[in-house]
Amino acid sequence: xxxxxxxxxxxxxxxxxxxxxxxxxxxxxxxxxxxxxxxxxxxxxxxxxxxxxxxxxxxxxxxxxxxxxxxxxxxxxxxxxxxxxxxxxxxxxxxxxxxxxxxxxxxxxxxxxxxxxxxxxxxxxxxxxxxxxxxxxxxxxxxxxxxxxxxxxxxxxxxxxxxxxxxxxxxxxxxxxxxxxxxxxxxxxxxxxxxxxxxxxxxxxxxxx
Numbered sequence: 001x002x003x004x005x006x007x008x009x010x011x012x013x014x015x016x017x018x019x020x021x022x023x024x025x026x027x028x029x030x031x032x033x034x035x036x037x038x039x040x041x042x043x044x045x046x047x048x049x050x051x052x053x054x055x056x057x058x059x060x061x062x063x064x065x066x067x068x069x070x071x072x073x074x075x076x077x078x079x080x081x082x083x084x085x086x087x088x089x090x091x092x093x094x095x096x097x098x099x100x101x102x103x104x105x106x107x108x109x110x111x112x113x114x115x116x117x118x119x120x121x122x123x124x125x126x127x128x129x130x131x132x133x134x135x136x137x138x139x140x141x142x143x144x145x146x147x148x149x150x151x152x153x154x155x156x157x158x159x160x161x162x163x164x165x166x167x168x169x170x171x172x173x174x175x176x177x178x179x180x181x182x183x184x185x186x187x188x189x190x191x192x193x194x195x196x197x198x199x200x201x202x203x204x205x206x207x208x209x
Contacts, residue, residue, distance in 0.1 A: 031169065032098060036063045038174040039181075043067075046185050054082075062097040069192055074119075080199060081115040083188050088155060103159030110157035111188050113146070113195055120199075121206045127151055129205035137198040144191055152202065154195075158184040 013020050036058075043056045043065050054067030068082035087093055087100055088108045095105030117126035130152045138148065146154040158180050168177045 027096075027098075032061060034169075034172070035098065035174060038178070039063050039065075042178055042181065046182075050189055052189075059097070062101065067188070072196075078119055079116060080119040081113060081195065083192075084112045084114055085109070086112055088157065101160055102162050102165065104162065108157040109159060110155050111184060112149075112156075113152075113154040115152045115199060115202075117152070120203050125206050125209055126202065128209065129202045133201060133205060135198060135201045137194050137201060141191065141194055141198065144187070144194075146191070152198075156184070156187065 040056045040063055043054070043063075046052075047054050047067060052067050052069055053073065054065065057064050065085040066082050068079060072080050072082065074080070086109070087097065087105075088110060093100065093105065093107040095107060097105075097109075099105035100107050101109045115126075117123045120126055130150075141154060142148070144156075146156045149155050160177055160180050164177055168174045
């Protein structure tokens with residue numbers, strides 16, 4: 001990118017500073033809260049419908065969400081694993097989360113499988129077991145769109161459609177823009193047994209070390 005090209009975004013902002021300020025304020029005070037309210041309702045209804053545990057919490061911009069089947073928590077309320085809704089690289093993105101959610105930012109949104117190595121053993125034993133495995137469960141997860149990020153963590157990206165995003169705002173109804181999110185949630189529910197098998201295989205590998 002040339003010097004002139006790198007300066008172009010700043011020129012456009014400064015030439016339209018009043019409009020940019022109004023747009024940024026409106027985005028943060030009106031659009032984001034409206035979207036968060038709809039997301040919160042969707043997540044809570046999904047958890048209730050699937051009889052899973054999880055929580056919706058306020059994030060820096062979009063609400064954060066995690067979920068897991070009940071039996072992944074032991075009698076002492078320790079979790080062996082859970083699923084997070086997050087961007088692919090939380091520390092490497094400069095985009096608004098809303099933009100990334102709709103596939104317009106510099107990173108991807110998705111669900112991440114997050115096992116807790118300390119539940120099974122120590123991190124060293126867990127990582128050693130992961131490195132030695134090529135289980136049927138992990139291969140099947142790859143076929144279903146789950147990408148191994150290393151150390152037993154998997155990420156499955158999705159993005160919401162922008163086709164009706166303006167209509168959703170005008171109609172005060174984000175529901176019909178959430179189809180891909182609903183599908184992603186249902187895929188998490190469909191695949192959790194594979195992750196249970198994956199954790200069992202890892203646990204067995206740790207025991208034989």
